[in-house]
Amino acid sequence: MAAWLNAQKAPSYISFARMMVSGKIALPEGAIYSEELSNFYGTQSELMQSPEVKRRAATRVESQRPELQPSPISLTVGLQRNTSFFVLTAVGAEPNYTQAYLDACMEEYLRFKRELRSETSQTALTSITDELLKLDKDLEAGQEELLLFQKTNNVVILEEEGNGAAKYLVTLNHQLAALKTEYQLLTMLDLDQNLERQGQNVPGQAAADATPKPETPNMGPQLDYLKAKQQVQVLQAAKE
Incomplete structure (x- = not known):
């Protein structure tokens, strides 16, 4: 009975194919796109047997080999032990259609994978x-702010003002140094020497000034003292 049933079954044809798929692809400028290896083989196996790949494969065979009679195909995918080869097995009632369908599955798998990569790359490109x-x-906003600052704050004028302030500070330092020297000299001289020195400076200052200045009231007692001192010196010389 079992032999009779087996004889009544339609014959099945098996077509095998092997495909090596790498998880890396070369990109311009030496960059490399790499898929996660731990999930790579399982993902590719599911992708090869996905409804989208099968639908595309059937459409491809129908358009390229219209003379073939479509028939149901059972497709399985496995990984050859200790290798990177995928083993694809197609089982169908029509030998030519089964083989053509298996070839179409591999072609459509590669095309579908390229499309997925392209979409991912396009998404990344759009984000960048x-x-x-x-x-x-x-x-551009930063450049506009810089131009606005340069318009409202004349950099050249600011630099000139800074240079003028620096020159004025140098002048003040010179004046301070001169006053310190004058003070030290005054502390070293006695009263008579200071009076004689001030009396010598008065004619020089008057000659240096372009406009005559009135005599300072405070100089009167000092001049009287000098005249008296000169008279004392004359009398002492006459005694001798």
């Missing part, structure tokens, strides 16, 4: 482009 546009706007 948006970020660059944002940076360009920030840079």
Whole structure:
């Protein structure tokens, strides 16, 4: 009975194929796109057997081999032990269609994977482009702020004012040093020497001034003292 049932079954044809798939692809400028290895093989196996790949494979065979009679196909994917080869097995009632379908599955898998990578790359590119546009706007805003600052604050004038202030400070330092020297000299001389020195400075200052200045009232007693001192010196000389 079992032999009779087996004889009544339609024959099944099996088609095998092997495919090596790498988890890395080369990109421009030496960059490398790499998929996570721990999930790579399971993901690729599911992708090869996905409804989308099967649908595309059937459409491909129908458009390229219209003479073939479509038939249900059972597709399984396994990984060859200790290798990176995927083993694809297709079982169907029509030998030519089964083989063509298996070839189409591999082609559509590769195409579908490229599309997924392209979409991922496009998403990343769009994100980077948006970020660059944002940076360009920030840079432009910063340049506008700099120009506005330069317009409202004349940098040249600020530098000239700074130089003028520095020169004035140097002048004050020179005057301070001269006054310190004068003070030290006054502390070293006695009263008579200071009076004689001041009396000598008065004619020099008057000659140096372009406009005559009235005599300072405070100089009167000092001049009287000098005259009296000269008279004393004359009398002493006459005695001798």
